[in-house]
Amino acid sequence: xxxxxxxxxxxxxxxxxxxxxxxxxxxxxxxxxxxxxxxxxxxxxxxxxxxxxxxxxxxxxxxxxxxxxxxxxxxxxxxxxxxxxxxxxxxxxxxxxxxxxxxxxxxxxxxxxxxxxxxxxxxxxxxxxxxxxxxxxxxxxxxxxxxxxxxxxxxxxxxxxxxxxxxxxxxxxxxxxxxxxxxxxxxxxxxxxxxxxxxxxxxxxxxxxxxxxxxxxxxxxxxxxxxxxxxxxxxxxxxxxxxxxxxxxxxxxxxxxxxxxxxxxxxxxxxxxxxxxxxxxxxxxxxxxxxxxxxxxxxxxxxxxxxxxxxxxxxxxxxxxxxxxxxxxxxxxxxxxxxx
Numbered sequence: 225x226x227x228x229x230x231x232x233x234x235x236x237x238x239x240x241x242x243x244x245x246x247x248x249x250x251x252x253x254x255x256x257x258x259x260x261x262x263x264x265x266x267x268x269x270x271x272x273x274x275x276x277x278x279x280x281x282x283x284x285x286x287x288x289x290x291x292x293x294x295x296x297x298x299x300x301x302x303x304x305x306x307x308x309x310x311x312x313x314x315x316x317x318x319x320x321x322x323x324x325x326x327x328x329x330x331x332x333x334x335x336x337x338x339x340x341x342x343x344x345x346x347x348x349x350x351x352x353x354x355x356x357x358x359x360x361x362x363x364x365x366x367x368x369x370x371x372x373x374x375x376x377x378x379x380x381x382x383x384x385x386x387x388x389x390x391x392x393x394x395x396x397x398x399x400x401x402x403x404x405x406x407x408x409x410x411x412x413x414x415x416x417x418x419x420x421x422x423x424x425x426x427x428x429x430x431x432x433x434x435x436x437x438x439x440x441x442x443x444x445x446x447x448x449x450x451x452x453x454x455x456x457x458x459x460x461x462x463x464x465x466x467x468x469x470x471x472x473x474x475x476x477x478x479x480x481x482x483x484x485x486x487x488x489x490x491x492x493x494x495x496x497x498x499x500x501x502x503x504x505x506x507x508x509x510x511x512x513x514x515x516x517x518x519x520x521x522x523x524x525x526x527x528x529x530x531x532x533x534x535x536x537x538x539x540x541x542x543x544x545x546x547x548x549x550x551x552x553x554x555x556x557x558x559x560x561x562x563x564x
Contacts, residue, residue, distance in 0.1 A: 226485040246392030260370030263347035273367020276397035279462025288534035297553030301358035302334040306342030313343035314352035332517040346372040386420025406430040440532040456502035460488030
């Protein structure tokens, strides 16, 4: 679905009318959390979650955490529900065999960097990863899923919009009350400039909770190539305007912006039409890495992709959090996240 505009504005009539449904949604979530008996995996589980529906940058943060573990010699496997995919799992993702319709777009991004599992039953997915040699689990999303115990929970917030209008779904973007989520978190990651005052809200509601600051940086070579170019940009992510703003910050000229709903399943005719429109405008079609894995393979080569990665303001802050965990490095190294 496309994110309702009123979610990220001052609470108005729509939010007020939907508030009773939001209260029911929140109560159901609290009951589910209270009744759960979480499964404890044999290795540390690091959860990368958020408090709002839609993308906040969880997957890039998860990739950054997995990379930090790899630098310690720790074999980390990613675990995700596989949103948008048909496979219930537990299933190890093979980018050569699986597409976004099978396992979802986030899973393909994670699998490009290292071992990744999709599992609607997170506990079963974690056990499968451990059996395959994982010495840590990096779980993409699942903060509100009580089935698997977390050893470290990092919440991710988009500094531009924060927690939106502060209301629960469907009156606002919140999956749960901010205070409830912060109470279970071990740290909060603010991506981008904190224009929404996220750090101030955290300080008021959960004093002492570590706040890590980071930003999404485009790959240098790709950024340089797009600078000064005329672009037709399209994106089906939580906030497409964030991608459009990134392109403009590189010095590109956006002649057209085409937003889609998050996880939009692109049809070949749809992409072909965008490519033709770009040609008519004398522009280069460009999209995100998350969107690229959902494109028809035959058309993917006819447009540009702008990959991004997390850059930490203070990398030592993440290391301090990982130091809390009983992490075991793989013996004798081992190739690309595999157990030796």
